[in-house]
Amino acid sequence: MEYTRLGRIGLTVSRLGLGTMNFGWQIDEPAAHTVLDHAIAQGLNLIDTANMYGREDGDGLSERIIGTWLARTGNRNRTVLATKVYAPMSADPNDRGLSARNIITSCEASLRRLRTDRIDLFQMHHVDRTTPWEEIWQALETLTNHGKIVYAGSSNFAGWHLTRAQAVADRRHYLGLVSEQVKYNLLTRHAELEVLPAAAELGLGVLPYSPLHFGALSGALRKQRDRSPGRTLLHASDRVEPHRAALQRFEDLCADLGEEPTTVAIAWLLSRPEVTAPIIGPRTPEQLDLPVRAVTKPLPAEVLARLDEIFPPIGNGGPAPEAWAW
Template identity: 80%
Template sequence: MEYTRLGRTGLTVSRLALGTMNFGWQIDEERAHAVLHRGFDLGVNLVDTANMYGREDGDGLSERIIGGWLAKTGNRNRTVLATKVYAPMSDDPNDRGLSARHLVASCEASLRRLRTDWIDLFQLHHVDRTTSWEEIWQAMETLTNQGKIRYVGTSNHAGWHLARGQAAAERRHHLGIVSEQVKYNLLTRHAELEVLPAAAELGIGILPYSPLHFGALSGALRKQREGVAGRTVLHAPDRVEPHRAALERFEKLCAELGEQPAAVAIGWLLSRPEVTAPVLGPRTPEQLDVLLDAPLSAEVLAALDEIFPPIGNGGPAPEAWAW
């Protein structure tokens, strides 16, 4: 496993992050612990969750599953633990969003579920257009000073949100945003327009989620032909069919390389200079075994750009659409 710094911080994280959205929703506690064990054995130290994950079976179920694993294994000190806050957690109108009240209360609830004294990366799961950055940073300063969080990250924020948030943090002499978790993969390259350039300018690490586009980039067409059950078949009408022609070329290229499509898709993300660690969402321990033997060559990267072209003229905004 390779390691890098998270954004402009001194925190060392693995080049792959273990996402846990499936915990409680798709897999039970025993299987989730097996996934965590496999990630730990591979050297993955960044574990990402959210207070809302697993809510169909109870609020914070994913966090509770992780908390049980940490308590059982004693791996807390070697784990960089990330969680998120924003989504409604009850019918209470104040039990949602990014108000100072909800941020502090949600952090304390996550700490209880995770059975830990601190959260390494506390992430704003979505933009809250009704709450000012001044209020958000006031709450984050409180939590930092109390020793309950170490760093603050965002998710699903636009480039200008990152700029506004960081400017507000600097006015308060706060470290500010150190990471942005954004939907980014070969099929979804919108982040290249403004989010990635803003993050690079501000020293914010990029944690791409949905790196396989809900399984479409994991060999979906082959799995369909072979009748393999899973998310690639379940989501075929909206995740696969609109991209069938490109996916056919992609899977042919992977076959010629002798590599699994998932490994190539992850390898492409790892080749992007702004990317810190793709967030994988495994349902089995074996799905974590996606590392390439060697980085993708310039020729392969060019072929991928041809199959999955960037938006507009390519590159960041405004060059993507302007001269």
């Protein structure tokens, strides 16, 4: 495994992060623990979850599964533990969003479920357009000062949200954001317009989620032909069909390279200079192996150019405004 710093800060993370949205949803606790064991053995140290992962009723099941694993293995100090706050966790109207009350109470609840005394990266899962940044940062500063969180991050923010958030943090002499977790893959390149340039300017680590576009980039067409089980068939109509022609060209290119589509898709993300660590969500230990291979298999320039032909960037490519203007 290779490691890098998370943006401008001194924290070192693996070039792949383990996403745990499947824990409690698609795999049970013993299977999840096996995935966690394998991830640590492969050198992954970044574990990403959220308070709402696991079941639809917001019971924090993914966090609880990670908590029992940490208690069993004693691996807390070997991991960079990341979770999130924002999504509704009950019918209570105050049990959601980024109010100071919800940030603090959600952090306390996550700490209990995770069986730890601190969260290394506490991420805002979505922008809250109704709560002022002064209130948000006051709550996060309180948690930092009490040692309950170490760093603050964001997810699903626009570029101007990142800039606004950091400007308020700077006025308060607070470190502010250290990372942005964004949906980014060969089929979803909108982040290149403003989110990636803003993150680079602000010194934020970029953690792409859905790197395989819900399985569409994992050899979906071949799996359909082979009737292989899994997420690809589950989402075939909306994730695969709109991109069938491009995906066929992609799978043909991968076959010519002698590499699995999963490895190539992850290697492309790792080639992006702004990207710190794609967040992968395996359901079995074996599903970790192809992404891990990508870390040591950089793509040559001619392959990167072919991928741009198959999956063109938005507009003229590159950041705004050149992507749509001169």
